Amino acid sequence: MRIAGDDAILVLPAAPERIRSRDTHYPYRQDSDFWYLTGFPEPQAVLVLVPGRAHGEAILFCRERDPDREGWDGPRHGPEGAVDSFGFDDAYPIDDLDEILPGLLEGRTRVYYHFGHDTEFDIKLIGWVNRVRALVRSGAQPPHELLELGHLLDELRLFKSPAEIRMMQRAADISVRAHEAAMRAARPGVHEYELQAEIERVFRMHDAVPAYGSIVGAGANACVLHYVANNAQSKEGDLVLVDAGAEYRGYAADITRTFPVGGRFGKEQRALHDLVHEAQAAALAEARPGLPYEAGHEAAVLTLTEGLLRLGLLKGNLEKNVAGGTYRRFYRHKTGHWLGLDVHDVGDYRIDGQSRLLEPGMVFTIEPGLYIAPDDTSVAAKWRGIGIRIEDDVLVTRDGHKVLTARLARSADEIEALMAG
Ligand code: GLY
Ligand code: MN
Numbered sequence: 001m002r003i004a005g006d007d008a009i010l011v012l013p014a015a016p017e018r019i020r021s022r023d024t025h026y027p028y029r030q031d032s033d034f035w036y037l038t039g040f041p042e043p044q045a046v047l048v049l050v051p052g053r054a055h056g057e058a059i060l061f062c063r064e065r066d067p068d069r070e071g072w073d074g075p076r077h078g079p080e081g082a083v084d085s086f087g088f089d090d091a092y093p094i095d096d097l098d099e100i101l102p103g104l105l106e107g108r109t110r111v112y113y114h115f116g117h118d119t120e121f122d123i124k125l126i127g128w129v130n131r132v133r134a135l136v137r138s139g140a141q142p143p144h145e146l147l148e149l150g151h152l153l154d155e156l157r158l159f160k161s162p163a164e165i166r167m168m169q170r171a172a173d174i175s176v177r178a179h180e181a182a183m184r185a186a187r188p189g190v191h192e193y194e195l196q197a198e199i200e201r202v203f204r205m206h207d208a209v210p211a212y213g214s215i216v217g218a219g220a221n222a223c224v225l226h227y228v229a230n231n232a233q234s235k236e237g238d239l240v241l242v243d244a245g246a247e248y249r250g251y252a253a254d255i256t257r258t259f260p261v262g263g264r265f266g267k268e269q270r271a272l273h274d275l276v277h278e279a280q281a282a283a284l285a286e287a288r289p290g291l292p293y294e295a296g297h298e299a300a301v302l303t304l305t306e307g308l309l310r311l312g313l314l315k316g317n318l319e320k321n322v323a324g325g326t327y328r329r330f331y332r333h334k335t336g337h338w339l340g341l342d343v344h345d346v347g348d349y350r351i352d353g354q355s356r357l358l359e360p361g362m363v364f365t366i367e368p369g370l371y372i373a374p375d376d377t378s379v380a381a382k383w384r385g386i387g388i389r390i391e392d393d394v395l396v397t398r399d400g401h402k403v404l405t406a407r408l409a410r411s412a413d414e415i416e417a418l419m420a421g
């Protein structure tokens with residue numbers, strides 16, 4: 001509210017419920033911005049922040065108590081419970097929103113709102129603004145600026161508070177255990193969905209849910225970056241790539257490990273795994289305050305290119321290969337992203353055309369990989385169909401960084417030891 005200023009008003013609806021099939025819904029996930037500011041878990045709610053308003057600045061509209069509905073869908077807080085338990089200054093029934101909101105908009109010059117998320121709500125908001133406009137001749141002052149809420153909130157969400165970091169560490173710890181369970185359950189012939197089940201069992205055992213669709217790709221399926229079918233059977237000699245993270249109290253972890261279903265890396269598998277691990281270490285060395293965010297990606301790319309030349313997967317000299325971006329044949333994605341309430345979290349990566357500098361409290365992933373397509377006849381057959389990614393979650397601290405997921409086996413030796421144990 002301080003950043004928005006006293007002539008502003010902020011409007012944030014809760015996430016809508018979504019139908020999965022006929023009359024059943026997808027599991028409800030609260031909107032990240034709404035959750036960040038309220039901690040209120042219910043759908044059909046709207047937060048309105050009115051800086052400087054004498055009769056209360058933080059107003060919630062939510063569903064009223066309804067014993068009959070609550071018998072079907074579970075308890076609701078109701079406006080009174082919302083004030084008592086969540087600290088809103090005031091709360092009203094959601095059905096009164098239409099009547100009350102135009103009055104709150106009147107006299108405020110700027111409206112902060114996230115356009116384009118929820119089309120139905122976009123239209124309602126425009127309707128409320130129009131209702132105030134219609135009263136101009138009776139002296140009403142309609143808002144005349146509609147601003148992107150993200151500009152304001154994303155920058156706050158990018159810097160994690162100590163309480164948020166505790167939650168993210170918990171999400172990371174649960175995810176580490178889940179990956180360990182998957183490694184222990186691996187054996188030649190295991191289906192991808194069996195490993196997914198191990199992982200998500202551990203999430204649920206610790207009151208967490210998947211932060212995104214778990215990716216479990218055996219053999220060449222590891223080369224599909226957003227593989228989600230998870231229905232193939234592994235075979236002797238396969239690696240399996242598992243990209244899965246828990247969401248705990250809304251906060252995501254995001255981990256990838258690639259391990260041999262039989263417990264031992266083959267020669268080429270190990271060579272590529274070592275190289276990806278080396279690239280991750282190079283990127284990690286760039287994770288400290290004052291360095292550009294993009295330095296990590298550049299370090300990873302340089303290491304990968306050097307290694308691909310050394311292994312004979314690329315030809316020619318280093319300079320030309322780096323300049324020409326030849327690594328992109330085997331590494332199509334960036335080395336990471338901000339992490340928080342959203343797995344690909346909010347926050348600008350560049351400011352005024354330059355990579356932004358790292359600051360304490362930022363959390364991001366470091367996830368280099370190499371993916372040799374199974375039909376890539378330009379490389380020796382022994383490399384084809386190998387896909388590897390290593391992904392960890394990193395907090396920037398005052399004097400460097402902390403890897404939130406550090407406890408999980410990472411090198412080929414560590415993984416083999418864990419699987420043998
Ligand atoms: N799991 C999505 C990602 O690694 O970005
Ligand atoms: Mn990621």
Ligand code: MN
Pocket residue numbers: 243244254255256391
């Ligand atoms: Mn991931």
